[in-house]
Amino acid sequence: MPRLAFWYEFASPYSYLSAMRLDAEAAKAGVETSWKPFLLGPIFQAQGWDTSPFVLYPAKGRYMVRDVSRIATARGLPFQMPKTFPARSLKAARLALLGQDEGWAAPFSRAVFAAGFAHGEDISADAVLTRAAEAAGQDYARLLQCISDPGHKARLRAQTAEAAALGVFGAPAFVCSGNELFWGDDRLDQAVAWQSRLNAAGSPLAS
Amino acid sequence: MPRLAFWYEFASPYSYLSAMRLDAEAAKAGVETSWKPFLLGPIFQAQGWDTSPFVLYPAKGRYMVRDVSRIATARGLPFQMPKTFPARSLKAARLALLGQDEGWAAPFSRAVFAAGFAHGEDISADAVLTRAAEAAGQDYARLLQCISDPGHKARLRAQTAEAAALGVFGAPAFVCSGNELFWGDDRLDQAVAWQSRLNAAGSPLAS
Numbered sequence: 001m002p003r004l005a006f007w008y009e010f011a012s013p014y015s016y017l018s019a020m021r022l023d024a025e026a027a028k029a030g031v032e033t034s035w036k037p038f039l040l041g042p043i044f045q046a047q048g049w050d051t052s053p054f055v056l057y058p059a060k061g062r063y064m065v066r067d068v069s070r071i072a073t074a075r076g077l078p079f080q081m082p083k084t085f086p087a088r089s090l091k092a093a094r095l096a097l098l099g100q101d102e103g104w105a106a107p108f109s110r111a112v113f114a115a116g117f118a119h120g121e122d123i124s125a126d127a128v129l130t131r132a133a134e135a136a137g138q139d140y141a142r143l144l145q146c147i148s149d150p151g152h153k154a155r156l157r158a159q160t161a162e163a164a165a166l167g168v169f170g171a172p173a174f175v176c177s178g179n180e181l182f183w184g185d186d187r188l189d190q191a192v193a194w195q196s197r198l199n200a201a202g203s204p205l206a207s
Numbered sequence: 208m209p210r211l212a213f214w215y216e217f218a219s220p221y222s223y224l225s226a227m228r229l230d231a232e233a234a235k236a237g238v239e240t241s242w243k244p245f246l247l248g249p250i251f252q253a254q255g256w257d258t259s260p261f262v263l264y265p266a267k268g269r270y271m272v273r274d275v276s277r278i279a280t281a282r283g284l285p286f287q288m289p290k291t292f293p294a295r296s297l298k299a300a301r302l303a304l305l306g307q308d309e310g311w312a313a314p315f316s317r318a319v320f321a322a323g324f325a326h327g328e329d330i331s332a333d334a335v336l337t338r339a340a341e342a343a344g345q346d347y348a349r350l351l352q353c354i355s356d357p358g359h360k361a362r363l364r365a366q367t368a369e370a371a372a373l374g375v376f377g378a379p380a381f382v383c384s385g386n387e388l389f390w391g392d393d394r395l396d397q398a399v400a401w402q403s404r405l406n407a408a409g410s411p412l413a414s
Contacts, residue, residue, distance in 0.1 A: 047264050057254050059376040063390060070397070169266040183270055186393040190277070 002177035003032045004195040007163050008109065009040040009171040010089035010096070011052070013068045013081070016117040017185040018172040019110055020077055025188060029196040035105040037096035038160040039089070040171055046164065052086045071185070078118040087116055088124040094147040095129060097156050099136060108136035209384035210239045211402040214370050215316065216247040216378040217296035217303070218259070220275045220288070223324040224392040225379040226317055227284055232395060236403040242312040244303035245367040246296070247378055253371065259293045278392070285325040294323055295331040301354040302336060304363050306343060315343035 006022055008015040026033050044052070054061035065081055072079035092112045099105035111132035115121040121128045126140070133140040146152060163173070167181050174182040174191035177198050182191035213229055215222040233240050251259070261268035272288055279286035299319045306312035318339035322328040328335045333347070340347040353359060370380070374388050381389040381398035384405050389398035 057376065059371075059374050063374060063376065063388060066388070067390070067394075164266075167266050167270060169264065169270065181270060181273070183274070184393075186391075187274075 001032055001199060002195070003034040004191060005034050005036050005175040007036045007038055007166075007168055007171060007173040007175065009038060010092045010109070010112055010116065010123055011086035012040065012171040013064060013079075013117060014185045015172040016079075016113040017068065017071060017075075017077070018188050019113045021075070022188060022192075023106060026192050026195075029192050031192050031195045031199065033106075035096070035100060035109055036159065036163070037093045037100065037105070037109065037156075038163045038168070038171075039093055039156065040086075042157075042160050043164055043169060047169065055085070080117065080120045082116050082120050082122065084122065087122070090124075091147070092123050092129060092132075094152060094156055095133070095143055097159060098143060098146050098152065099138075104136040104138060108132050108138070111135035208239055208406060209402070210241045211398060212241050212243050212382040214243045214245055214373075214375055214378060214380040214382065216245060217299045217316070217319055217323065217330055218293035219247065219378040220271060220286075220324060221392045222379040223286075223320040224275065224278060224282075224284070225395050226320045228282070229395060229399075230313060233399050233402075236399045238399050238402045238406065240313075242303070242307060242316060243366065243370070244300045244307065244312070244316065244363075245370045245375070245378075246300055246363065247293075249364075249367050250371055250376060254376065262292070287324065287327045289323050289327050289329065291329065294329070297331075298354070299330050299336060299339075301359060301363055302340070302350055304366060305350060305353050305359065306345075311343040311345060315339050315345070318342035 004026060006018065008019060023033055040052075044050075049056055052061075054064050069079055096105050096109050096112070099108045112123050112129070115128045115132060116123045123129070130140040133143055166173075166175055166179060168175075168183075170183055172183075172185060172188075174188065176182075176191060176195045180191075180194055182188075182194070211233060213225065215226060230240055247259075251257075256263055259268075261271050276286055303312050303316050303319070306315045319330050319336070322335045322339060323330045330336070337347040340350055373380075373382055373386060375382075375390075377390055379390075379392060379395075381395065383389075383398060383402045387398075387401055389395075389401070
């Protein structure tokens with residue numbers, strides 16, 4: 001069955017909102033997901049930004065914190081901004097990419113997001129990533145060995161380039177079969193419904 | 208009764224989406240609205256942008272057209288991008304500000320938005336603005352006389368500065384009593400519900 005691709009960045013607050021509800025919403029609609037970690041850094045750099053737009057544009061950054069807080073409250077989800085924003089997410093993204101290959105990306109990623117945005121922890125710290133690996137049933141030492149491979153590092157760069165080629169310019173993004181793109185946690189339900197209709201029609205073509 | 212303030216820019220596609228449904232949604236919730244036209248130009252300039260981010264960031268611009276098209280289709284609303292984007296909206300904004308003073312901003316503004324985004328017309332053209340004035344029961348010649356006043360022009364600048372002071376960095380924006388800010392058509396329902404709760408509580412203080 002075609003899957004709904006969830007493109008996410010661990011430093012992104014709105015990706016946190018989506019990560020914590022996507023699979024439950026998709027399951028209700030009979031839609032399967034694939035979790036695709038990538039890095040916003042290179043995509044922002046291509047837009048001429050050397051950091052998050054929430055840092056570059058302070059009014060937007062202040063609003064984002066309030067907006068995510070309101071939404072998290074409505075969903076009964078804890079939320080705080082990590083001490084360092086944007087967080088250094090490279091190592092977590094390399095680990096999640098390994099999880100994508102091996103089938104444990106979703107529980108690992110939810111644990112990383114919860115560490116960063118529910119508990120305000122530093123998601124670049126080995127202690128934090130060790131606990132996230134354990135939450136996904138994985139041995140951290142083995143994972144570190146795997147992600148140190150230059151080929152693996154190159155794959156994360158390639159996956160980020162794939163995101164850009166799909167038209168992704170921010171996170172989270174959802175890509176349905178037929179490359180229909182949705183951006184933002186506020187489009188999650190629309191993306192799930194779109195993929196569900198595609199599956200029902202038995203065709204990857206958009207209506 | 209406190210009102211929900213709707214801050215909008217005539218060149219903004221997402222403002223079009225909100226303008227066409229705000230008063231109906233607000234009425235269902237027993238919420239009154241005030242329509243506040245402003246100019247995004249000075250606000251974008253303060254962020255270092257000399258035109259719309261949808262022009263500066265082409266991936267974002269392509270996505271916006273697809274996103275607004277999908278939403279408009281789902282709502283049964285016609286949509287097309289005007290030939291010139293962003294449209295020159297200064298004159299329409301000055302007219303709408305007069306409408307704000309005199310009580311006909313909503314029907315005039317809906318007519319301007321429909322001309323631009325349903326019919327792809329040039330909203331800086333006098334023929335188009337004349338029809339929008341007529342839709343609001345107004346004589347265009349009189350309006351032109353009023354908006355030529357330097358004091359009126361200054362008031363639009365002041366209203367735009369007021370938007371910036373409220374933290375508005377894009378359009379549409381919704382500001383509830385207590386200066387609670389919501390950004391984007393996808394936050395319209397949340398803003399209406401927020402104002403409705405404030406009205407029920409009889410207090411401008413946010414929960």
